Amino acid sequence: MSGLLNLSGVSVHFSGLKALTDVSFSANAGEVTALIGPNGAGKTTLFNVVSGYVQPTAGEIHFKGEAIQGLTPHEVSEKGVRRTFQNGGLFGDMTVLENILTGLHVQINSNFWGLLFGTRKADEAERAAAARARRLLALMDMDGFADQQVKSLSGGQQRMVEIVRTIATEPPLLLLDEPAVGLSPPMRARMMEVIKRLAGEEGISILLIEHAIDLVMAGSDRIIVLNSGQKIAEGKPAEIRENREVLEAYLGYA
Amino acid sequence: MNQETPQKKRPLSQNGRIFYLVPLAAALIPFFANDYLQFIVNMIMVYVLVTVGFNLVIGNLGQLAFANTAFFGIGAYMTAILMTYAGFTYELALVGAAISGGLAGLLASVTALRGIRLYYLAIITLAFGELMRWVYIHAEPVTMGTDGLPLPDVTVFGMSMHSETAKFYVFLLITVLVVKGTSNLLKSRVGRAILAIRDNELTTASLGISTANYIILTFVWSGSVVGIAGAMFAASTERVFPESFGLTEVIVHFAMVMVGGAGSLIGSVIGGVVLTALPEYFRQFPGMEELFFGAIIIAVLLFLPKGLVSLLAKVSPLFRERYFRE
Numbered sequence A: 001m002s003g004l005l006n007l008s009g010v011s012v013h014f015s016g017l018k019a020l021t022d023v024s025f026s027a028n029a030g031e032v033t034a035l036i037g038p039n040g041a042g043k044t045t046l047f048n049v050v051s052g053y054v055q056p057t058a059g060e061i062h063f064k065g066e067a068i069q070g071l072t073p074h075e076v077s078e079k080g081v082r083r084t085f086q087n088g089g090l091f092g093d094m095t096v097l098e099n100i101l102t103g104l105h106v107q108i109n110s111n112f113w114g115l116l117f118g119t120r121k122a123d124e125a126e127r128a129a130a131a132r133a134r135r136l137l138a139l140m141d142m143d144g145f146a147d148q149q150v151k152s153l154s155g156g157q158q159r160m161v162e163i164v165r166t167i168a169t170e171p172p173l174l175l176l177d178e179p180a181v182g183l184s185p186p187m188r189a190r191m192m193e194v195i196k197r198l199a200g201e202e203g204i205s206i207l208l209i210e211h212a213i214d215l216v217m218a219g220s221d222r223i224i225v226l227n228s229g230q231k232i233a234e235g236k237p238a239e240i241r242e243n244r245e246v247l248e249a250y251l252g253y254a
Numbered sequence B: 001m002n003q004e005t006p007q008k009k010r011p012l013s014q015n016g017r018i019f020y021l022v023p024l025a026a027a028l029i030p031f032f033a034n035d036y037l038q039f040i041v042n043m044i045m046v047y048v049l050v051t052v053g054f055n056l057v058i059g060n061l062g063q064l065a066f067a068n069t070a071f072f073g074i075g076a077y078m079t080a081i082l083m084t085y086a087g088f089t090y091e092l093a094l095v096g097a098a099i100s101g102g103l104a105g106l107l108a109s110v111t112a113l114r115g116i117r118l119y120y121l122a123i124i125t126l127a128f129g130e131l132m133r134w135v136y137i138h139a140e141p142v143t144m145g146t147d148g149l150p151l152p153d154v155t156v157f158g159m160s161m162h163s164e165t166a167k168f169y170v171f172l173l174i175t176v177l178v179v180k181g182t183s184n185l186l187k188s189r190v191g192r193a194i195l196a197i198r199d200n201e202l203t204t205a206s207l208g209i210s211t212a213n214y215i216i217l218t219f220v221w222s223g224s225v226v227g228i229a230g231a232m233f234a235a236s237t238e239r240v241f242p243e244s245f246g247l248t249e250v251i252v253h254f255a256m257v258m259v260g261g262a263g264s265l266i267g268s269v270i271g272g273v274v275l276t277a278l279p280e281y282f283r284q285f286p287g288m289e290e291l292f293f294g295a296i297i298i299a300v301l302l303f304l305p306k307g308l309v310s311l312l313a314k315v316s317p318l319f320r321e322r323y324f325r326e
Ligand SMILES: Nc1ncnc2c1ncn2[C@@H]1O[C@H](COP(=O)(O)OP(=O)(O)OP(=O)(O)O)[C@@H](O)[C@H]1O
Pocket: A014, A017, A018, A019, A037, A038, A039, A040, A041, A042, A043, A044, A045, A046, A086
């Protein structure tokens, strides 16, 4: 068990349907690990099982050497594994800034009584958080949208906000489910750039689900290929590009 | 991680200050009002806090928990009991009412935490209120049953609170402090967490926020605020009866929340004021009180689903609260 995240023999069955069968792999610290595979291959299910939303039928999951299978989503999140959702998990009643501030929640240094009495310390903690939220938004050129309702943003912009919000939690391991879906090509490139920078500079390790194969090839350190719930290959981008089975199962159409 | 210092001192809410004028203006009421009017104004403050507390659970947290009359009754009875049997002064009994209201809130939160939601939560919490009423009626040796439990002379810091004017100033101080404290909480990370839970509990948990803690906090704070309102109600009527805390009462509370605006603190204040003052006005036309009450609830729910505050928000940005969306 060398990696930051280790899966060994993980299976997930939904009343007969084998969504994942005996999947084992490791994701290393400081790297971008990509998860690819055709629709229905079990990628999102793998995220669900790692983040505690779905319980594994069999197998073990270790994060930083600690078993995390069977924990609740909140407990997994407290251990430092955070995720985004494939179909948007933004808080629709809030502005962009407030969404990011909710991501910063646990880092805001104020207690109940300070907040109740509106002490200067509590106020300053809120203001510092707001300033930090704006800087995080600027990372993605989203600072101009800070005070807009999230409902007024395009799908791609909402995705950006969701990623910024998850980054705001400063997770040791970030799970991104198709972050570039619905983005314009320049935004996609920018997204990949930010993801790489997060891994490189901020020390956030990333597990990424992505269909756009060019982005994956260019942006990840290692690739895991799933097909019908099974791992069929794993390796560096160059190795995956050469792999016959992958070419047939997944890239074959290209 | 946080070496950053705030760059600009941007006030979080630029427009809130003007609301301080409301209690300042209200402080002049005793110079104009007769005793009857003063009594109504005092009741208005009781119901403002009743609504503020209830709205936290219904509007902000979005849980259909109707234990509000239980909190209200427990606050009122606790005040009378502590003063009668334990010789507490009113200010101490008030603290006791806040704490016991909070504990009742904690109890109510257990149901929501155990995954009991929607209609089930509604029925169980309504039953909690009815159970408490049964207790007030049958714990006769302590509560004096349906005869009601009278309060001893109400004094605050040694001064008599018997006159409506004296009650008014004490109530005004309490109301301002509680509303301001609640406003502070709602504008902060606490308010955002509560709203995030209403919106999507699982996503909120995925951000490392302990959703259970905030559900408990909301119920406890709600129970305390309504418990305080109960203590004010007891001081105002000087005798507490079980019948004040029945099912009709919870309908009145709910109407105040909805008419003012679910999820809006300003809405709570408006709902408490309007639905306490107007029925009183309509009392001079016999039979009109109930009719009016029903009519305004139907009218607001049909034509202003976000309450009277949404009407004001259209007129002035002052009424656009940060975490309330028209
Ligand atoms: N909660 C569930 N209950 C039952 N079946 C499920 C559940 N979640 C996923 N599945 C099934 O498991 C299989 C894998 O789905 P999953 O969402 O993991 O695929 P995916 O690789 O993320 O696909 P896509 O690329 O389309 O997002 C599918 O057949 C799906 O219908």
